[in-house]
């Protein structure tokens with residue numbers, strides 16, 4: 001059973017996958033909030049319900065008018081719908097949010113606070129990566145739409161640039177940290193492959209820390225209206241990453257460099273391969289920032305760094 005009263009801040013969290021489910025516990029701790037988790041398959045998520053959390057059916061590909069009316073019922077909308085969206089869907093959602101903000105205004109309600117699905121890199125810098133990543137290009141369009149139309153639509157927005165999820169850095173499919181199978185002499189080897197060069201950097205954040213920082217922002221700990229804020233669990237060069245993996249595992253770590261020409265050549269052989277497209281993008285600019293510039297640094301929020309994560313999660 002869930003409970004809300006008229007004074008509760010109403011939050012809609014769209015999606016409860018890896019990110020949404022990690023964010024939710026932090027939202028639940030905020031005072032006087034009521035959270036609705038909107039997902040397509042409600043039964044999959046009933047365990048997330050609580051006194052201040054309801055799970056509700058929502059499909060953001062549904063009829064536009066219904067969605068606008070739905071969004072207008074909330075004070076805050078947080079989008080955690082994942083990477084699997086059609087690129088155009090991001091703009092559709094942003095437009096519906098603007099329409100919902102206007103609807104709220106006509107009903108005498110305050111601004112709708114929107115956290116779009118931008119939990120990633122600095123899309124203003126990456127752009128669409130010369131046509132390689134239409135989804136990233138759409139992120140820039142969403143930013144520009146919000147920059148130009150949010151105020152007149154009774155909407156305020158905050159974007160959290162988080163870098164890649166910490167878990168993603170360690171995924172075998174990403175291939176940057178890769179364990180070679182044991183050979184005849186029973187020795188193991190871990191390859192750390194630098195994208196571009198060993199001094200190139202990447203910013204990564206654990207999903208739970210994203211939730212921690214988001215909750216502090218929502219509690220008003222920092223100026224956040226109509227702006228892009230940066231978060232970083234860690235920012236490391238690939239050389240530092242190799243050293244971290246060496247210390248954390250005690251294994252032999254081989255460093256190699258995937259130069260930009262090499263990554264582009266690999267992609268040319270397999271042009272639809274999304275991982276290879278990503279590697280080219282991550283060998284470019286806009287994928288890392290200084291920890292000193294982050295909200296977590298400014299607010300002294302403790303976050304998990306790469307070494308701590310590696311020691312806790314690496315099971316080589």
Ligand SMILES: NC(=O)c1ccc[n+]([C@@H]2O[C@H](COP(=O)([O-])OP(=O)(O)OC[C@H]3O[C@@H](n4cnc5c(N)ncnc54)[C@H](OP(=O)(O)O)[C@@H]3O)[C@@H](O)[C@H]2O)c1
Nearest residue numbers: 015016017018019039040041059060081082119120164165
């Ligand atoms: N910065 C990054 O590195 C980054 C950013 C994003 C994602 N990723 C990667 O992508 C993976 C997924 O993470 P994620 O949490 O973003 O996504 P996810 O785990 O795929 O979860 C997506 C959530 O959105 C819901 N959803 C999807 N389509 C919907 C729709 N049309 N209407 C309403 N709800 C919808 C899903 O609900 P249903 O189950 O009901 O469909 C699910 O709860 C991770 O492995 C992560 O590494 C990385």
